[in-house]
Amino acid sequence: MFELQDSIAIIKLNRPPVNSLGAALRQQIASDLEQAQAHKGVRAVVLIGSDKAFSAGADVSEFGTPLQRQEPILPTLLARIQDSSKPVVAAISGVALGGGLELAMACHGRVALESAKLGLPEITLGLIPGASGTQALPRLAGLSVAYTLMQSGVPQSARQLAESGLLDQVVATDLLQAAQAHATELANSNTPLPRVRERQLDAAAVQAFVNEQRSKLSPRQKLQPAYTALLDALLAASGDWASGLARERALFLKLQSGLPAQALRYQFFAERQASKLPASLQAEPRPVHTVAVIGAGTMGAGIAICALDAGLSVLLLEQDDAALQRGQQRVNDHYQSRVTAGKMKAAVAAAAQARLTPTTDWAQLKRADLVIEAVFEDIGVKQAVFQQIDTHARAGAVLATNTSYLDVDAIAGVTQRPQDVLGLHFFSPANVMKLLEVVCGAKTSADVLATGMALGKTLKKLPVLSGNAFGFIGNRIYNAYRQQCEFMLEDGAWPEDVDNALQGFGFAMGPFAVADLSGLDIAWRMRKAQAATRDPRERYVAILDHLCEAGRLGRKTDAGYYTYKDGRQVKTTDALVRQTIEQASAQRGITRRSLVPEEIQRRALLAMVNEAALLLSEGIASRASDIDVVLVQGYGFPRWQGGPVFWARQQDRTVLEHDLQSLAAEAGYGYVRADLSTLLKVDES
Numbered sequence: 001m002f003e004l005q006d007s008i009a010i011i012k013l014n015r016p017p018v019n020s021l022g023a024a025l026r027q028q029i030a031s032d033l034e035q036a037q038a039h040k041g042v043r044a045v046v047l048i049g050s051d052k053a054f055s056a057g058a059d060v061s062e063f064g065t066p067l068q069r070q071e072p073i074l075p076t077l078l079a080r081i082q083d084s085s086k087p088v089v090a091a092i093s094g095v096a097l098g099g100g101l102e103l104a105m106a107c108h109g110r111v112a113l114e115s116a117k118l119g120l121p122e123i124t125l126g127l128i129p130g131a132s133g134t135q136a137l138p139r140l141a142g143l144s145v146a147y148t149l150m151q152s153g154v155p156q157s158a159r160q161l162a163e164s165g166l167l168d169q170v171v172a173t174d175l176l177q178a179a180q181a182h183a184t185e186l187a188n189s190n191t192p193l194p195r196v197r198e199r200q201l202d203a204a205a206v207q208a209f210v211n212e213q214r215s216k217l218s219p220r221q222k223l224q225p226a227y228t229a230l231l232d233a234l235l236a237a238s239g240d241w242a243s244g245l246a247r248e249r250a251l252f253l254k255l256q257s258g259l260p261a262q263a264l265r266y267q268f269f270a271e272r273q274a275s276k277l278p279a280s281l282q283a284e285p286r287p288v289h290t291v292a293v294i295g296a297g298t299m300g301a302g303i304a305i306c307a308l309d310a311g312l313s314v315l316l317l318e319q320d321d322a323a324l325q326r327g328q329q330r331v332n333d334h335y336q337s338r339v340t341a342g343k344m345k346a347a348v349a350a351a352a353q354a355r356l357t358p359t360t361d362w363a364q365l366k367r368a369d370l371v372i373e374a375v376f377e378d379i380g381v382k383q384a385v386f387q388q389i390d391t392h393a394r395a396g397a398v399l400a401t402n403t404s405y406l407d408v409d410a411i412a413g414v415t416q417r418p419q420d421v422l423g424l425h426f427f428s429p430a431n432v433m434k435l436l437e438v439v440c441g442a443k444t445s446a447d448v449l450a451t452g453m454a455l456g457k458t459l460k461k462l463p464v465l466s467g468n469a470f471g472f473i474g475n476r477i478y479n480a481y482r483q484q485c486e487f488m489l490e491d492g493a494w495p496e497d498v499d500n501a502l503q504g505f506g507f508a509m510g511p512f513a514v515a516d517l518s519g520l521d522i523a524w525r526m527r528k529a530q531a532a533t534r535d536p537r538e539r540y541v542a543i544l545d546h547l548c549e550a551g552r553l554g555r556k557t558d559a560g561y562y563t564y565k566d567g568r569q570v571k572t573t574d575a576l577v578r579q580t581i582e583q584a585s586a587q588r589g590i591t592r593r594s595l596v597p598e599e600i601q602r603r604a605l606l607a608m609v610n611e612a613a614l615l616l617s618e619g620i621a622s623r624a625s626d627i628d629v630v631l632v633q634g635y636g637f638p639r640w641q642g643g644p645v646f647w648a649r650q651q652d653r654t655v656l657e658h659d660l661q662s663l664a665a666e667a668g669y670g671y672v673r674a675d676l677s678t679l680l681k682v683d684e685s
């Protein structure tokens with residue numbers, strides 16, 4: 001029931017946490033609206049949400065269920081609002097996203113707090129707005145603003161949108177009063193109520209805009225049907241409202257039942273679940289105000305930046321003054337470039353930099369609540385550093401290593417407090433990449449683990465729990481994938497065949513282009529370290545070693561798998577690489593054959609699936625969906641393909657088992673063929 005204030009009916013949206021427009025809330029709004037219409041004392045209506053959310057849009061968990069189809073469905077509700085003879089004004093605070101913004105656009109007026117965030121993020125779920133968003137937003141805010149919001153999916157603040165035409169008024173405070181005043185004004189006006197459906201766009205301008213944008217779609221966007229559908233829907237906005245709506249709805253429903261949208265919905269919930277520890281591991285995190293970062297190289301500087309950005313105090317410790325200066329320069333350069341690019345206010349950057357204390361004095365460590373080590377990837381160096389940390393850090397401080405592959409227990413073991421040690425595996429660039437693997441050692445205590453997860457959230461990362469295993473979740477799967485891609489080189493493919501096929505699947509880059517970018521010497525060094533323990537009966541592809549021996553270390557030497565001219569990759573591999581690969585095939589007694597893209601994609605994915613199943617059965621990953629989050633967030637796996645687990649679950653089980661068997665046979669000695677039962681089970685907590 002609404003509240004009546006000075007002839008204005010206040011309809012409060014009250015469905016915590018984010019007022020998603022599930023069946024019950026839609027029903028409540030419709031019935032309150034109906035009562036307000038019928039009530040003689042009501043002259044106008046204000047719709048208002050909570051401080052956190054006007055509404056975060058359609059209830060994603062209802063998608064594909066009967067609840068989504070329960071009347072009033074969103075389009076019906078929005079049509080009733082537009083039809084209302086009494087003015088309806090949206091009072092927007094917090095977020096107005098997707099259906100939430102569509103709801104606001106169906107109203108006759110919109111007033112927003114300047115901090116409110118408005119957007120149509122459907123594209124991030126593989127969809128387009130399905131309840132008039134594609135038709136209403138360009139009519140209100142113009143083609144360019146509308147397309148930017150819909151195509152990026154990134155919300156903008158009411159402050160940014162103040163001049164766009166979307167909002168009638170943007171206020172700093174007193175939202176409800178401003179909305180009531182606007183509603184009264186509309187009720188007093190003699191002119192017809194402003195209804196978005198009555199606006200007309202210039203058809204020729206819409207057509208020209210859509211044609212231009214279509215030609216700008218990237219190859220990755222073309223692989224995702226929502227991008228083309230969005231332009232199709234926008235084109236329909238050149239005509240009348242009713243046919244535009246019909247076109248939009250048809251496109252929306254088709255996308256909604258398709259695989260990319262299912263995969264993206266799955267990722268939406270998987271990401272939120274990943275950051276929650278399983279019930280058995282939950283504990284109260286330790287408070288963290290000051291973080292010490294040891295090693296101010298690529299990773300250390302990036303980690304320091306994200307801690308500073310999160311408002312923490314940061315101690316940056318290096319082994320000598322020269323290295324410290326270089327590290328501090330990295331941090332300063334970052335803030336300088338943010339300010340120059342207009343992405344950060346100078347005062348905000350200065351405040352962040354003021355929270356940084358660079359030092360070479362280990363005694364300073366006692367100030368830290370949490371210490372993150374990011375020194376060279378060498379067990380001896382790391383153990384020596386942890387002994388120092390153990391000497392200087394205060395009792396109760398959390399001690400973390402950013403190692404990529406090394407054994408967290410072997411590092412914790414040199415301290416007197418292994419229960420306080422965990423892995424915090426950031427990805428490069430650490431201030432950009434959202435993924436954070438939180439690695440639990442054998443003795444890590446529950447509150448230390450909880451502190452790692454909580455720190456991840458403070459740093460606006462996506463923390464995912466991992467057990468302690470070589471490469472944790474991500475690098476271990478990536479290694480299996482890369483190894484399979486190397487097998488395919490020996491079998492007959494060229495690096496560009498593999499890279500193109502995997503880009504065709506949607507990977508941001510193929511594995512050989514990635515290897516060149518990271519530098520082949522990193523893998524080379526690791527391979528040399530493992531050489532002594534490698535079983536000679538295992539299939540080992542030495543192509544990378546030979547390239548490194550020839551001085552081809554990747555982009556930094558202008559040659560690796562590919563050659564580079566003026567920093568740009570030459571598309572096809574050169575004679576030396578081909579010769580190296582052909583020799584490798586010959587040595588293994590393989591007659592080279594060509595591999596079609598489908599085979600390349602399938603083998604690469606099967607290798608990931610096998611490793612994922614092993615990680616699950618070993619308890620390294622606690623949920624199958626966590627693996628998909630890691631691959632998407634850290635390794636360029638196309639989000640709209642869901643991840644290797646999601647992919648495996650779409651395959652025919654018998655064919656999958658058969659193909660995995662062939663994969664194992666091709667790999668030969670030492671390859672462990674996983675049991676897929678747990679991985680394929682969809683129901684998990």
Ligand code: COA
Pocket residue numbers: 017018020056057058059060061095097098099121122125272273
């Ligand atoms: N439908 C269903 N559930 C939703 C939802 C939606 N549209 N938006 C958020 N939720 C749920 C989350 O799953 C989470 O549930 P949980 O606590 O059980 O895990 C809870 O609401 C809080 O969301 P969370 O993302 O953890 O909070 P936040 O404060 O970080 O972010 C939002 C809030 C609204 C900005 C963010 O949730 C969001 O962007 N939601 C999606 C909006 C969207 O895409 N709408 C268009 C739908 S077509």
Ligand code: NAD
Pocket residue numbers: 294295296297298299300317318319323374375376377378381385402403404405425426427428
């Ligand atoms: P880097 O070589 O850029 O930086 C290492 C820094 O540690 C150097 O500045 C060095 O002076 C400093 N250092 C070495 N010994 C020290 C000591 N005893 N005391 C204090 N400082 C010391 O290396 P990086 O790429 O930043 O990698 C650091 C760690 O992060 C490694 O464990 C690496 O595996 C991991 N990691 C790297 C990446 C990446 O892509 N670079 C990604 C994830 C994790």
